[in-house]
Amino acid sequence: MTRRVVITGIGVRAPGGKGVKEFWSTLSGGRTATRRITFFDPSPYRSQVAAEADFDPVVEGLTAAEADRMDRATQFAVVCADEAVQDSGLDLTALDPYRVGVSLGSAVAAATSLEREYLNLSGGGRNWEVDPAGLSPYMFDYMVPSVMPAEVAWAVGAEGPVAMVSNGCTSGLDSVGHAVQLIREGSADTMVAGASDTPITPIVVACFDAIKATTPRNDAPEEASRPFDGSRNGFVLAEGAAMFVLEEYDSAKRRGAPIYAEVTGYATRSNAFHMTGLKPDGREMAEAIRVALNESRADPTAVDYINAHGSGTKQNDRHETAAFKRSLGPHAYATPVSSIKSMVGHSLGAIGSLEIAASVLAIQHDVVPPTANLHISDPECDLDYVPITAREHRVDTVLTVGSGFGGFQSAMVLRDPEEAA
Incomplete structure (x- = not known):
């Protein structure tokens, strides 16, 4: 087991x-x-x-x-x-x-x-x-x-x-x-x-x-x-x-420990394509998401919030938007998405762990942090990116993703432990 x-x-x-x-x-x-x-x-x-x-x-x-x-x-x-x-x-x-x-x-x-x-x-x-x-x-x-x-x-x-x-x-x-x-x-x-x-x-x-x-x-x-x-x-x-x-x-x-969340799924993939370039279809990130959800035994419709990589570059934002649509299907349009990099910047290797912390706290508080400074969406980024203001929202399952130079694409699923059970 x-x-x-x-x-x-x-x-x-x-x-x-x-x-x-x-x-x-x-x-x-x-x-x-x-x-x-x-x-x-x-x-x-x-x-x-x-x-x-x-x-x-x-x-x-x-x-x-x-x-x-x-x-x-x-x-x-x-x-x-x-x-x-x-x-x-x-x-x-x-x-x-x-x-x-x-x-x-x-x-x-x-x-x-x-x-x-x-x-x-x-x-x-x-x-x-x-x-x-x-x-x-x-x-x-x-x-x-x-x-x-x-x-x-x-x-x-x-x-x-x-x-x-x-x-x-x-x-x-x-x-x-x-x-x-x-x-x-x-x-x-x-x-x-x-x-x-x-x-x-x-x-x-x-x-x-x-x-x-x-x-x-x-x-x-x-x-x-x-x-x-x-x-x-x-x-x-x-x-x-x-x-x-x-x-x-x-x-x-x-031991009666405080349990913030359970890590139910994780996967990483490489695009084997370019040091900094990303394919527009988001296929590699979508594959990492698919495997992480399968490991979690969670249907895509179980995802309550997506903590995006959301770096603020056109290439990345369009790439992961496509990945969310590819992996979650129609549910991508009904799922709140946000990027904490809009508030605390991009700390390179550290940001993935900071985003895990943000995801766990979203589960704890049933609040989705916003995407600050989002006033006019890119037409190619047409999902619900929670602009400007945090949103109260039932959060039991969070998908958090990362994209890195070298073609790395990673995804993790965090769940309320009682829901995961």
């Missing part, structure tokens, strides 16, 4: 507020957290806006030594993991550490620290020959992405399966999907899983500038992210993290 997997703890750090309550307040209130970049002078760049998180590692409980050692993305992950464990009420020290694992996702890992160290070694990029005397003693930690889940494992005492998943912008979905599979197959009983990315750094901004993927709407940062709107012109870069405690259902019930 396949073991059921549930979410019993959540930790979030995102633009617009600290913790789960402030995150949900931002989303349900339809407030945007995008602003002009403050981490460095953005004036030389095409896109000068981002969704930054207000985060102080020492205030968040890390020691000065830990803050020095860890990249910003790792700091986010460790803080969120601790928050998720506390939220779950689980005493990890009472568990067999070999049955506790970590699965962490990230697209660009320690990009912030790598760029900082390069600038330190090269005189701000002016010198071809770098000075090794200025090398950080933690440079290895920044070079090797697997250090991130290792730090989380050390923090929570996990000695079971520990993995790093880096599938671009679907990393936050895929890392949780990997954790679910480990529990289902019996390789672990408890997993701390999620994703973290802090890509607001000059080299990352320049990379997206080069391919014109990010928005140049710099005069009104709070209105810059416009998924599914006819005037959209690129996504808003962001940072953030979300971590979860995942447990086997029966074990969670026995």
Whole structure:
């Protein structure tokens, strides 16, 4: 018998507020957290806006030594993991550490620290020959992405399966999907899983500038992210993290754990087509959705809300609109769809986990968060995208999806555990 997997703890750090309550307040209130970049002078760049998180590692409980050692993305992950464990009420020290694992996702890992160290070694990029005397003693930690889940494992005492998943912008979905599979197959009983990315750094901004993927709407940062709107012109870069405690259902019930939702289905596919291009028919995403629903033993009509990838690029928005129609059929037109990237931006590998958190909270509150800044829909995006204002709506089953450079397409189904049963 396949073991059921549930979410019993959540930790979030995102633009617009600290913790789960402030995150949900931002989303349900339809407030945007995008602003002009403050981490460095953005004036030389095409896109000068981002969704930054207000985060102080020492205030968040890390020691000065830990803050020095860890990249910003790792700091986010460790803080969120601790928050998720506390939220779950689980005493990890009472568990067999070999049955506790970590699965962490990230697209660009320690990009912030790598760029900082390069600038330190090269005189701000002016010198071809770098000075090794200025090398950080933690440079290895920044070079090797697997250090991130290792730090989380050390923090929570996990000695079971520990993995790093880096599938671009679907990393936050895929890392949780990997954790679910480990529990289902019996390789672990408890997993701390999620994703973290802090890509607001000059080299990352320049990379997206080069391919014109990010928005140049710099005069009104709070209105810059416009998924599914006819005037959209690129996504808003962001940072953030979300971590979860995942447990086997029966074990969670026995200890009286708070159960937010059950992960009933997950699938990922690749288009084997283009690094950044998407086919307009949405076939690969539709296939991931079909498999995830089949695994959930759920008919497409069971979906109450779709948490879209909704990046705010014309190519993506039309691609996933077609995927929803292809996979859900007529029910796609009756299902509320929204993109939280309109409020908290696109934090690359982390956003999939933040969207899982938003989906779980939608189930908890029976509220669909809105798509902010959606005033005039693209005629090719003709579904119900919940514009501007959150909507009260019975939410028992959520489909959340992700699309990433490299052709990755992932889908996950989250359900109220009683409905899933």
